[in-house]
Amino acid sequence: MNVQHFTHEQIHLPSGLKLEASLSVPPERLAVSSEKKLAVCLHPWSWLGGRMDDPVLQSVKKPLLERGYYVLRYNSRGVGKSSGWSSLTGLTEAQDLQDLVQWALGTIEGVKHVVILGYSHGSLVTSLFPVLSEPIHTSHILLSYPLGPRSWLTAFRGKHYTDTLKTLLHHPRSNVLVVYGDQDDFTGVTDYDAWADGLEEESQGEGKGDLHVERIHGATHFWGDQNDAKRKMLEVLTEWLP
Template sequence: MSASIGSDIVPETTIVPLSAGHALEVDIYHVPTSTLDLGAQKIAILCHPWSWLGGCKDDPVLESIAVALNTKFNMHVFVPNARSVGNSTGRASFSGKSEAADLEELTRWCISKINNTGCVVIVGYSHGSLLASCHPILSDPIQTYHILLSYPLSPLPLLTFFNASIYRERLSQLVRNPQARVLILFGDKDQFTDVSNYQSWADNLERVRSSSTSETISNNAVEAKVIPGADHFWRGRLNQQMTETITNWLER
């Protein structure tokens, strides 16, 4: 995925109606017309932390990622507020199942608005990484990338209303898919999950990945990376290191 340097773009906010009758408030980072490539277009959709704890589209971590993807790769970036957050309507769920379904429908809407979509990057931060992990890989010719940032491993049962097994299975299904391209990124100072638990989990996902024999699997298509010194909130210089890790992975 080749990169180019652009300027920061202020997002446009719009309301996207969904089929269940509610609507999502979405920030859109447009690609400037002057730099618009007429070839295959790239889309990114970013999912914020848990709404029940104040998570929203204005999270500074997501803003950093949105700007990086938009300016370096000329991506059309969409950052929604989940149900009941900000000007989004609908009833928030405790399990996250409804929000995961909303993400899939929003992706279809985004693809319908961007002609010639060739790449979709699904990014989830904290609780948002649970929703991202449930998003299916799209059909060819669209390439799908998943980026899971600060996955809430230890508090998973509480954050899903004791539906943790569903999310574990969906993530296992994702990494077993030969078409999967997944980056899992976490810090060794995370306040909610000890790094030893993260490393054991990442090792197990690698075993799950390796056990799939349906097709030849790329060695680096699913990668877990730990950032020394980073906590759950990616402040200061570690924010830049996080965005650079993401963009470097996408460039490979």
Template sequence: MFDGSASEVRLSPSYSNHIKISIYFMSAQLGSNIIPETVVVPLSAGHSLEVDVYTELADTPGAQKVAVLCHPWSWLGGCKDDPVLRDIAVTLHTRFKMHVFVPNTRSVGNSTGRASFSGRSEAADLEELTQWCLSKVENANCLIIVGYSYGALLASCHCALSGPIQTYHVILSYPLSPLPLLTFFNTSTYREKLSRLVQDPRARVLIIFGNRDQFTSIESFESWTNDLQPDRDTSASGIIISGSNTEIKMVPGADHFWRGRYQQLREAISSWLEKHGHIE
């Protein structure tokens, strides 16, 4: 069970979905009986975030691994119960023994506060929540930030940490074409954040998308990745190696919602993490 003091955390009853069609199509693919604990975390600005926690602190000795997952756009129903994030959370928890935290952003579910149009407030919340998560897991040496769709924007704003904790980012189905709408025309801010992240030698970044994304064409993705990392090599498997700290992978046949491609997504993330020795 999650070990949090009553003064900091209270239990909560347990986005609908990410655009209404996705949850019904994909829920049957999850096949997991793992039920997270749900807590409510107060933040310094006065609001609180509802967070699903997958953790068994008493049963995982040694160095610990923490993962924080960011859901799609709340204005279209995105929340912590997104089936893609749920599948990733279970994989990270069961396969890699990670302590996984999946928050609802402002005004979603039992989270309080007002959602912003630009995403800047939510990005600041992510930084504060991540520090809270790390404070609850002793001996953490590894942090994984996973962002899916709109959540990828928030994840890209979280800098790699200094010091003994190695930081990894998984940027999933980056909403390239809808970016102006999702950020209230703060497109350049988010492009610059991601560009700085992939150039940071402390960071380890996986960017993954499908060639059948409904919102961004494969041509747009290819142009974008070329701008991010012009010196790169592409393999026959669709993996694009962009230097020692960044890998870009296109999954053939995958759309924005990863319908019918959950296994490929799990393996893409898992194989990338397994390349880094102390994550195994």
């Protein structure tokens, strides 16, 4: 089945929800692989203007395509032309993400690698996504995880997010990349470092998944061009991608 590039089209989910999405197709020489790759990208908090055309998500699209990924970006419920209402907890959005991934797996035949990439608030929803059944390999990228404001971003469901992320790290087939800047606008580097140390401790031991943490010097929450932060971040992603 020849999957075509599309922009700002609505995808109908089994729940009745319609999500506005854009799909970018990798170069033809990579798209014909028998083991296809899919990356689903989640934008920052919609209540602060987060959209699928966010500049950071636009910047990660190129390295994903160059590594052979079909790149699916979408507006979460209540954003743009997506139907429904955004929730205060992010839990409804997590179910939407699962439904969307199943739609994509049914549309793009032969997907064997799935990367869920969440930026800012999108990384919270990403952390709730479960590891898919074999033979699909599942990877998670948490970019600028909003640790500082997490409680009010999730209507004080912080413990649920903490516990679910721990469960993910304990899964033997999980593969998680965490990337943050040491000049983040919402989370101090001391708090980030302590959180990262806790994640690495959780991932230690036999039968657990793989975790990779990168702290980018000079990077803010928004990955501007100052201090060459965006380039460094993109290099980390490119080198890590399955």
